[in-house]
Amino acid sequence: MTTATTATAAVRGGVRARSARQLAGTGTLLRFFLRRDRLMMPLWVGVIGLLVLSMPNSLKSVYGTVAERADLARQMLTNSSLRATYGPVFDDSLGGLTAWRIGGYAGLFAGIMSLLVVVRHTREEEESGRQELLSSAMVGRRAPLTAALLAALVANGVLALLIAGGLAGQGGGGALALGLGVGGVGMVFATMAAIVAQLTESARLAKGLTGGLLGAAFVLRAAGDSSTDDGSSVLTWLSPLGWLENERPFAQERWWVLPLFVAAVVIQGAVAYELAGRRDVGMSFLPTRPGPARGRLGSAGALAWRLQRGAVLGWSLGFLAAGAAFGGITKGAADLVGSNDKTRQIIERMGGQSGITDAFLATMVGMLGMVAALYVVSSVLRLHGEETSQRAEPVLANAVGRLRWACGHLVVAFGGAALIMALGGLGLGLGYGHELRPVLGACLVQVAAVWTLGGLAVLLYGISPQLAPGAWGAAGVALLLGWIGPALNVPQAVMDLSPFGHLPKLPGGEMAWTPVLILTAIALALTATGLAALRRRDMST
Amino acid sequence: MTKGRAKGMTKATTKAITVSGLHKSFGGTHALDGLDLDVEAGEVHGFLGPNGSGKSTTIRVLLGLLRGDAGSAQVLGQDPWADAVELHRRVAYVPGDVTLWRNLSGGEVIDLYGRLRGGLDPARRAELIERFELDPTKKGRTYSKGNRQKVALVAAFASDVDLLILDEPTSGLDPLMEEVFQRCVEEERDRGRTVLLSSHILSEVEELCDRVSIIRKGRTVESGTLADLRHLTRTSVTAELAGPPNGLAHLPGVHDLDIRGHRVRLQVETDKLDAVLRSLTDSGVRSLTSTPPTLEELFLRHYQDDVQDDVLDDVRVNGEGTMAR
Numbered sequence: 001m002t003t004a005t006t007a008t009a010a011v012r013g014g015v016r017a018r019s020a021r022q023l024a025g026t027g028t029l030l031r032f033f034l035r036r037d038r039l040m041m042p043l044w045v046g047v048i049g050l051l052v053l054s055m056p057n058s059l060k061s062v063y064g065t066v067a068e069r070a071d072l073a074r075q076m077l078t079n080s081s082l083r084a085t086y087g088p089v090f091d092d093s094l095g096g097l098t099a100w101r102i103g104g105y106a107g108l109f110a111g112i113m114s115l116l117v118v119v120r121h122t123r124e125e126e127e128s129g130r131q132e133l134l135s136s137a138m139v140g141r142r143a144p145l146t147a148a149l150l151a152a153l154v155a156n157g158v159l160a161l162l163i164a165g166g167l168a169g170q171g172g173g174g175a176l177a178l179g180l181g182v183g184g185v186g187m188v189f190a191t192m193a194a195i196v197a198q199l200t201e202s203a204r205l206a207k208g209l210t211g212g213l214l215g216a217a218f219v220l221r222a223a224g225d226s227s228t229d230d231g232s233s234v235l236t237w238l239s240p241l242g243w244l245e246n247e248r249p250f251a252q253e254r255w256w257v258l259p260l261f262v263a264a265v266v267i268q269g270a271v272a273y274e275l276a277g278r279r280d281v282g283m284s285f286l287p288t289r290p291g292p293a294r295g296r297l298g299s300a301g302a303l304a305w306r307l308q309r310g311a312v313l314g315w316s317l318g319f320l321a322a323g324a325a326f327g328g329i330t331k332g333a334a335d336l337v338g339s340n341d342k343t344r345q346i347i348e349r350m351g352g353q354s355g356i357t358d359a360f361l362a363t364m365v366g367m368l369g370m371v372a373a374l375y376v377v378s379s380v381l382r383l384h385g386e387e388t389s390q391r392a393e394p395v396l397a398n399a400v401g402r403l404r405w406a407c408g409h410l411v412v413a414f415g416g417a418a419l420i421m422a423l424g425g426l427g428l429g430l431g432y433g434h435e436l437r438p439v440l441g442a443c444l445v446q447v448a449a450v451w452t453l454g455g456l457a458v459l460l461y462g463i464s465p466q467l468a469p470g471a472w473g474a475a476g477v478a479l480l481l482g483w484i485g486p487a488l489n490v491p492q493a494v495m496d497l498s499p500f501g502h503l504p505k506l507p508g509g510e511m512a513w514t515p516v517l518i519l520t521a522i523a524l525a526l527t528a529t530g531l532a533a534l535r536r537r538d539m540s541t
Numbered sequence: 542m543t544k545g546r547a548k549g550m551t552k553a554t555t556k557a558i559t560v561s562g563l564h565k566s567f568g569g570t571h572a573l574d575g576l577d578l579d580v581e582a583g584e585v586h587g588f589l590g591p592n593g594s595g596k597s598t599t600i601r602v603l604l605g606l607l608r609g610d611a612g613s614a615q616v617l618g619q620d621p622w623a624d625a626v627e628l629h630r631r632v633a634y635v636p637g638d639v640t641l642w643r644n645l646s647g648g649e650v651i652d653l654y655g656r657l658r659g660g661l662d663p664a665r666r667a668e669l670i671e672r673f674e675l676d677p678t679k680k681g682r683t684y685s686k687g688n689r690q691k692v693a694l695v696a697a698f699a700s701d702v703d704l705l706i707l708d709e710p711t712s713g714l715d716p717l718m719e720e721v722f723q724r725c726v727e728e729e730r731d732r733g734r735t736v737l738l739s740s741h742i743l744s745e746v747e748e749l750c751d752r753v754s755i756i757r758k759g760r761t762v763e764s765g766t767l768a769d770l771r772h773l774t775r776t777s778v779t780a781e782l783a784g785p786p787n788g789l790a791h792l793p794g795v796h797d798l799d800i801r802g803h804r805v806r807l808q809v810e811t812d813k814l815d816a817v818l819r820s821l822t823d824s825g826v827r828s829l830t831s832t833p834p835t836l837e838e839l840f841l842r843h844y845q846d847d848v849q850d851d852v853l854d855d856v857r858v859n860g861e862g863t864m865a866r
Contacts, residue, residue, distance in 0.1 A: 289680075298652075298657075401625065404626075
């Protein structure tokens with residue numbers, strides 16, 4: 001009897017000791033991760049925080065009086081397409097408008113930051129083989145995942161505190177709710193990335209899949225908000241970004257929404273933990289199948305396509321689906337507005353020359369274009385990845401010139417950008433139900449601006465591999481200017497920095513060939529200069 | 542640099558690689574500092590030097606991946622930078638650390654490299670896969686280091702090229718595979734191909750190489766056949782004499798002299814051996830062992846004699862590692 005009790009106690013103690021051992025080294029790893037992210041993390045947190053904290057003043061400078069703000073809120077609330085873009089307005093105070101204008105995007109960016117942090121320190125380490133060496137030291141099986149999630153928690157926690165503290169002047173409760181909501185969205189996607197990182201063997205795929213889920217969350221919220229004006233749609237509630245909106249910061253905060261974030265983080269974290277404890281280091285739940293013994297690849301171009309085709313397929317499907325979703329919302333927007341003459345007049349005065357439908361479609365087309373810029377940068381920078389991983393060296397030691405090697409990837413990058421924009425246009429047309437040609441044309445016009453950013457990426461990479469990641473910065477700036485610039489009252493000279501700002505507003509507006517042709521020429525010039533520089537410089541060793 | 546071919550049409554005098562006075566710096570680091578290298582067509586040439594001495598930098602210049610700052614380089618009579626693509630049809634390269642694409646199988650990579658060079662001999666490919674015991678259906682990430690190395694070796698040996706540039710190609714291979722590798726290099730030589738072999742495995746170099754070049758701190762310090770190089774180094778002599786030795790200390794070229802009674806141990810520069818033997822026989826020799834320098838000693842001498850050189854001519858500051866002594 002006594003022996004049995006002792007044995008049970010020993011087993012229990014053993015279990016406890018084992019779970020402690022699985023976490024061995026977490027503290028050291030966390031410090032190490034934070035050190036590795038000492039630039040990236042403060043940059044993300046700082047930029048997101050700045051966007052949020054600068055909003056009340058920007059809004060105040062444009063909508064100075066209470067009456068103006070009430071007017072803005074009313075207009076925004078009745079327009080389903082703007083609701084889809086930003087969510088409904090729940091309160092017309094400066095705090096309320098800040099939460100409406102930037103809250104969802106802050107959550108979106110926190111999600112991107114979090115998924116990058118988690119995948120970077122889990123799957124990427126395993127894929128590179130570095131984890132093997134770390135795990136051979138006093139590092140428990142679950143320690144890397146724990147430390148990665150803690151690192152994400154640090155980043156999101158600091159961001160939440162920054163927002164809660166910085167906006168406290170607009171109302172302490174609202175500021176806290178917004179901060180916790182943004183951080184909560186970040187942690188939901190941190191834990192989601194943790195699950196995906198257990199499933200795939202490739203870090204790139206893990207980031208892509210989680211990014212796709214984040215995009216789906218945005219589309220769900222947008223779709224839900226286009227059909228209702230109080231965030232009560234089931235679609236909105238399915239999205240973590242919808243929870244943030246439904247928390248209603250600065251509009252009689254609904255604190256009971258917060259446990260949703262906690263529950264999602266705990267459940268997803270538990271699933272990731274369970275998976276992490278069950279698998280071997282470096283292995284995944286989606287196993288690698290053997291490949292063919294004989295290859296058919298015979299050129300640098302074919303190799304580039306083979307390496308990038310998965311990404312092109314993913315982006316294509318994503319753009320088709322996003323286009324269809326946006327197109328579907330458009331129909332609802334037109335119906336809703338069609339029944340209200342007064343709203344139609346307001347919207348048409350606001351700039352949608354041929355009406356609400358075209359104005360909405362033009363906004364969606366612009367969004368697709370700016371997201372396509374992220375594709376073109378990632379695709380061009382495959383060159384950078386191939387070079388720095390030393391895979392380019394043996395390829396270039398064959399009868400393959402640098403130009404041909406680079407052009408193989410650039411055809412995929414630039415052609416792929418045109419392809420995904422065409423598919424986005426096709427999706428918009430299909431989702432909307434008719435009038436394929438104008439939306440397709442509008443999407444293809446965006447390609448000129450997308451290529452310009454692609455050309456910039458080629459130039460930076462061609463000059464030096466160290467400069468190449470700067471292309472992400474350029475694409476990020478274009479995205480921020482396009483999405484949030486107008487509300488920040490940014491001077492036109494700065495807005496003009498983004499190639500997207502120069503494009504005609506289509507469909508609906510006048511087609512203007514001059515800016516499109518000039519941008520295309522700039523893209524070509526940048527690309528040619530970049531390739532010339534690449535030919536002249538040393539390959540990195 | 543005049544083209545090797547201009548000297549004559551006989552194979553023996555045709556140069557596969559001619560490098561003279563090559564300089565290359567990265568920032569403040571002089572990776573190559575006036576390097577010279579001559580590789581005859583049809584020979585296996587060993588390319589040796591301590592870590593960080595500039596071997597891989599030289600090879601990357603020969604492949605047109607880096608451009609030399611000064612000096613000249615010619616590979617198969619062509620300029621490696623300007624004529625890179627045309628030249629690479631006739632060159633196969635194996636790096637010391639092969640990285641593969643995670644999604645591509647080994648077989649796909651072998652065929653890709655073959656097609657990107659002058660072409661691939663399918664029978665030779667099959668034979669090499671068999672000999673190296675390589676599974677060509679596995680994907681990039683799942684290969685071990687040695688197996689990744691085999692993928693690049695099979696691709697190189699099966700390619701129809703004139704020159705093989707191998708940069709520490711056997712790191713990660715087991716002794717059996719090392720043996721297969723050596724047979725393959727010999728076959729390449731028998732087919733009249735030229736091989737530039739950078740290696741730290743001295744037995745491999747001794748077995749395979751017709752001539753070697755030793756570089757240190759970006760400069761060539763020695764070049765020639767192994768016999769030539771041995772001649773330049775010291776032979777160890779141990780002798781038991783009938784009487785006390787006489788005058789050995791004053792002979793030129795004698796080092797590390799150690800006399801205990803009638804026993805003598807010394808090192809002598811190999812071309813000064815005559816005088817030492819004469820002096821020993823004068824005292825009457827009971828027993829004598831003379832050991833030619835091993836290759837290890839040869840290399841260690843070249844790798845290690847930094848102290849002397851540092852005093853004499855080395856006032857440059859550079860970041861190169863030197864071997865621990």
